[in-house]
Amino acid sequence: MTDVKAKRSKVGKIAGTAYTADEIEEIFRRFSVQRPNPRSDLVYESPFTLLVAVVLSAQATDASVNKATKPLFAVADTPAKMAALGEEGIAGYIRTIGLWRAKAKNVYALSKILNEKYAGKVPDTREALMALPGVGRKTANVVLNVAFNQPTMAVDTHIFRFCNRTELAPGKTPEEVEKKLVKIIPEKYMAHAHHWLILHGRYICKARKPDCGHCIIADICKAAIKTSSIPAPLVEVKGNGAPVPV
Numbered sequence: 001m002t003d004v005k006a007k008r009s010k011v012g013k014i015a016g017t018a019y020t021a022d023e024i025e026e027i028f029r030r031f032s033v034q035r036p037n038p039r040s041d042l043v044y045e046s047p048f049t050l051l052v053a054v055v056l057s058a059q060a061t062d063a064s065v066n067k068a069t070k071p072l073f074a075v076a077d078t079p080a081k082m083a084a085l086g087e088e089g090i091a092g093y094i095r096t097i098g099l100w101r102a103k104a105k106n107v108y109a110l111s112k113i114l115n116e117k118y119a120g121k122v123p124d125t126r127e128a129l130m131a132l133p134g135v136g137r138k139t140a141n142v143v144l145n146v147a148f149n150q151p152t153m154a155v156d157t158h159i160f161r162f163c164n165r166t167e168l169a170p171g172k173t174p175e176e177v178e179k180k181l182v183k184i185i186p187e188k189y190m191a192h193a194h195h196w197l198i199l200h201g202r203y204i205c206k207a208r209k210p211d212c213g214h215c216i217i218a219d220i221c222k223a224a225i226k227t228s229s230i231p232a233p234l235v236e237v238k239g240n241g242a243p244v245p246v
Helices: 002-006 021-034 047-056 062-075 079-094 100-117 126-130 137-148 157-166 174-184 187-203
Strands: none
Touching: 021 187, 047 062, 047 079, 047 100, 047 137, 062 079, 079 100, 126 137, 137 174, 137 187, 157 174, 157 187, 174 187
């Protein structure tokens, strides 16, 4: 965090955000109390099954992906087994998911590469992951963060909206937001920050109308459109569901 500290202004703000270091610390402290152990809604058992699930999740719901991958992973939970199914075999399991033809092609191709080039292992670098068919920066960051506990930030539509609306990490592109978040979020919170921000954006800081009345950081938030400055009670939420209205 040395570089970040060096960029603080005289009033305590950090470059690239509207918040002070203390405010950012408090935001993520509250998130950690509300959801101590958030998890991906995607069901997986290994770095490989996580990778496949994330690739399949593009423009699809996690629920639809889990429904398809349950029988798929029962017969093919390694690159070798997946490649052995063939493109058509994989397609047979994922026809209920959007863009299934392209996804079947990518899953088959990346499985072959992992089996032949990486001895059946999923690489743990962004460069190697993004070289795989169907794997973009966001997918690579999810795998690095969730499977390998690396301090990466996958910026989806919820995180992008939240960070721009609140000025936590404003940016014109997901990558710009990502790079700012990685710089400003305290290291001890990076393992779960991705999930906290997604869930807060999904259930509280919604696209059409943010639910400020149930926001635990309403007093810190600097969004111009916020309707409350009184934080909601800080209580633990079980699982990844919406906070229980108080």
